[in-house]
Amino acid sequence: MKRFHHSSTDFQDMGLGTRTTGRGERMINQDGSFNVERRGLSYFEEKGIYHWVIAMPWSRFMLLLFGGYIVINLVFASLYMAAGLQNLDGMKAVSSGGKFLEAFFFSAQTFTTVGYGRLNPVGVLSNIIASTESLCGLMALALATGILYGRFSRPSAKILFSHNAIIAPYQDMTAFMFRIANQRSNQLIELEASVSFSFLNKNDHTKREFRNLRLERTKINFFPTTWTIVHPIDVDSPMKDFGPNDFIDHEAEIVILLKAFDDTFSQTVYSRSSYRAEEIVYGAKFTTIFGQNDKGIVRVDLHRINEHNLVELPVYEPDTIAEQESLSSLK
């Protein structure tokens, strides 16, 4: 029985596991979702109705809304017919098809509580149905209000990521960098980044390894323009032995989690993304995208967020490193 060495406090586990990805697949898709299939749960067990209705695209939501409206009116029109259409006062149609249609529209007038009143229920049964329907209509309105509010008020940090990450010269070494910008005019406050480096194990290519990348800085207070997130590739970096082809060979993927406070929605928001080996440019420098407009105010051109020039990287000198390593181990 031994003493277990707990991982140091600054270790960050991305929670992706050694088996999360199939070969050749990226872990995190461009929209922030994961490349994982889950079995053993029904659709609604997995989603939850609220989540489902909040997250569906607007087009489908509209279809559902109008479809549901028609179905509800068909159901209630049938109920009114079952209760006897002679109990709907004020009908003008004479054919039974026309009468059903009038019952359908009466139902719509009741459900939306518009209640013109030319058509109106007479007798106990029709009145019970109509009273129930108008209550259902109000409840549906109450629900719709909550759902629409939920759909609109969901905060989403729209962070623009540079299409490529780069390996760039940095001080007298190199660094892994990518650039982000705030796509919305929402103020993002206290923006924090955590970046993890994932690659296939050298010896066992069915296993993935994960390393945390230490950043030049992990947090900024304001985010009005852009932020170039920098991981200096020093002797402690897990990237220090990765040459241009190593990223590809080890199916490297850099996974990014951003956290911020959105001042418009007054809520904490997260944003996820990842860079695959193919998206890393080895030897490049981001160009500035700052300018000044006529009034002397700083201008940022977000279209150029990925703009970079290819540059040569400082030569890798194994001897110097070894030397320095031994020196630093002496400290």
Place this chain on the structure above:
Amino acid sequence: MKRFHHSSTDFQDMGLGTRTTGRGERMINQDGSFNVERRGLSYFEEKGIYHWVIAMPWSRFMLLLFGGYIVINLVFASLYMAAGLQNLDGMKAVSSGGKFLEAFFFSAQTFTTVGYGRLNPVGVLSNIIASTESLCGLMALALATGILYGRFSRPSAKILFSHNAIIAPYQDMTAFMFRIANQRSNQLIELEASVSFSFLNKNDHTKREFRNLRLERTKINFFPTTWTIVHPIDVDSPMKDFGPNDFIDHEAEIVILLKAFDDTFSQTVYSRSSYRAEEIVYGAKFTTIFGQNDKGIVRVDLHRINEHNLVELPVYEPDTIAEQESLSSLK
């Protein structure tokens, strides 16, 4: 007068106290509630109306809704009758029972603001009642909207726990483990676990003791699949002297608190659970539930979250421990 030794910062008090459970009862039920009865407060003092209406089951909520609707209409129908039913214009019924029914339905038409208008109030008193009722109807709608939104938008981390916790081989020692999965497709971010070990005091069986269990890792950034939470049973572990029967004898219960950020609801969520002695399998290993589907994408089978094989645990060698303890105390 002495100097008090404050508990170290990583100590976590679960807040359950030494007297929280009766003998033989579990502290935390499967639904996360506590086995405690509280006296001295009225029902509404304890619950708060909003909490009560938000947390009740849907079936009771619906019953309350329809029941309240009928009661309100009965009350207002009586008021219209008191004001004189001749002041409701457009009645077709002749019997007094029929007239009351028409007043009832008129009330429903007013409360839901459908207002067909065949029936309509004439005279000051009936109009005052009707104006008041329609205002009440709108307020009820406003309330219902808030309540329905509250009911639907309450985030709930649906974490699936393995039915059993296990004592498994781990590196060259053993570890206490259980496995969790995200039952929803909601993204849970920055998932944190704190696990506490509770057992009856060796000498005084009416008292419970609580110990914090140190985990292999306490936090993961993403939670797309599963997480096996591991407490290595090393020389510092409060479980180090617990054999297979000791858990039962001391009525052990392991209490778990999980905290995460739900990306769908943009809110912090918590999940509670516990394992009782009977639910701990001494000597087992979880089987992998990862696979790959046709497209090479990782597949997780949540039905098999509790799947484990029985295995033999490494033999406990008291001498080695004592030796090592004395060694480590020398450092």
Place this chain on the structure above:
Amino acid sequence: MKRFHHSSTDFQDMGLGTRTTGRGERMINQDGSFNVERRGLSYFEEKGIYHWVIAMPWSRFMLLLFGGYIVINLVFASLYMAAGLQNLDGMKAVSSGGKFLEAFFFSAQTFTTVGYGRLNPVGVLSNIIASTESLCGLMALALATGILYGRFSRPSAKILFSHNAIIAPYQDMTAFMFRIANQRSNQLIELEASVSFSFLNKNDHTKREFRNLRLERTKINFFPTTWTIVHPIDVDSPMKDFGPNDFIDHEAEIVILLKAFDDTFSQTVYSRSSYRAEEIVYGAKFTTIFGQNDKGIVRVDLHRINEHNLVELPVYEPDTIAEQESLSSLK
């Protein structure tokens, strides 16, 4: 020019300042508000309309609602009259007073969108007014929905504080203690306490001093029953020289801030309170309020939260302290 010694990180400033209280007044009232008057701001500047409407008592809110409803209908009735009451079709009244009343009720029918239709607008002007009014009615409903939701969904940690704080024997010294309980069945998670000791300066009685009280523990994970918050009065405690009368003489007040996560509302909640010198019982012990019901389940009796027995405190031995102090300073 010197180097400023920054206060240690665990120092907590309550923000109450040395001049916050008048002589003989408590800083924090029982409801958590402060005994401070602010000048220089208009009522609405200070409150904000939303805060005002959310925080007012229900009785006043109801009055405002009905009062506003009557005023709005008076205004619109006047407008319909100005547009010519002959343009309201279907009137039955003949006197001008009766006609104004009918216009008033027509306005109510329009504002609440009940729209029976016996009364209905004819002509452009009346129609414009009616169209505007029904839109206003809908907006009012929308507003009311938000306000009612805001009023109901405001989380409030209802923490029950023992009426008295006590100085009790604790291990082989004494401790300052008070007991709290959760008055609601809401789950409070990760409950944190910070407690500050305020007293008049020995030499200058117009100035207040503040000291942070170190607690036996500052955080508990769950809060199903009660929590006795304990500040051990050791050699480092600012209370170590306070005898029974010193609390009164120095107008001592202990200020408490509690923070927790409310699992029902999914929100962080705070609770404030304070104990004044008169509320501190010097030499007492809280009695247990735990019992078991018939089924062996633990029962807590919240009525007895303040129950305590008077006890004698261990004698204060100055010599031992001095000795020990000199010892501890040697370390």
Place this chain on the structure above:
Amino acid sequence: MKRFHHSSTDFQDMGLGTRTTGRGERMINQDGSFNVERRGLSYFEEKGIYHWVIAMPWSRFMLLLFGGYIVINLVFASLYMAAGLQNLDGMKAVSSGGKFLEAFFFSAQTFTTVGYGRLNPVGVLSNIIASTESLCGLMALALATGILYGRFSRPSAKILFSHNAIIAPYQDMTAFMFRIANQRSNQLIELEASVSFSFLNKNDHTKREFRNLRLERTKINFFPTTWTIVHPIDVDSPMKDFGPNDFIDHEAEIVILLKAFDDTFSQTVYSRSSYRAEEIVYGAKFTTIFGQNDKGIVRVDLHRINEHNLVELPVYEPDTIAEQESLSSLK
């Protein structure tokens, strides 16, 4: 390859960058927005519809509401006309202009669901249009409810900043100070400040430098009255070499970020502001704004938050500093 020296943990990056401001422009405007122009995004891409509709001024919001209402009614009136106005039962107008107006008002009655019923649709086509319109009306109401709630419930910490920051005597050195007050009666809890000092680089005036200012205290628990935020200008302060004119010459700007928990809205709120060189008074002292009212309760006069008296600052003695610096470097 070297080891990168990561910035110490207490370093705070404001995220404003070295190129954020044009010459002579302030970085943060009085309303907390930034002096930056962004290009490359359409208006709605940048804002998001919800943000746009939540943040617009009330006057524009009202205009949009009424304008939209008129446009919608014009559209539906045209549809009813296209379906044949003879299918709207109950018309009283005879001219085609008058008939269109009646269709317009019928549309309004349908959209707001007031539905008087004198005018009512006959025939399939008109009924379909009317059913659709009343559904649209309900959805618009649902939307408006969410938007109005969003507009009202947005928390905003209204922090009053003293118009000037001052350099004041402090203990036996000087300090940079400004004073803030809570403008609302909302309780702000756990108020935290972070303050950053920005100035043009001595050698390259096109570049800005940023330094974090260490504060006497960075957090207070309560904020009932005022808080004077103090940065002591000691040997470590980036302001230690700045005389009265240096602030102006280097276009200094002090950027402030405040964070607190608003107890009324139960949400975290942020407040931003900045002081420019011209707003710094070199050599001054804030006067007390505390008093007592008749009942002995403390009174704060917020009108006088900026009140300060000019004072002479202690003389700057370079020798003593140098001496002390060398001493402190010996430690």
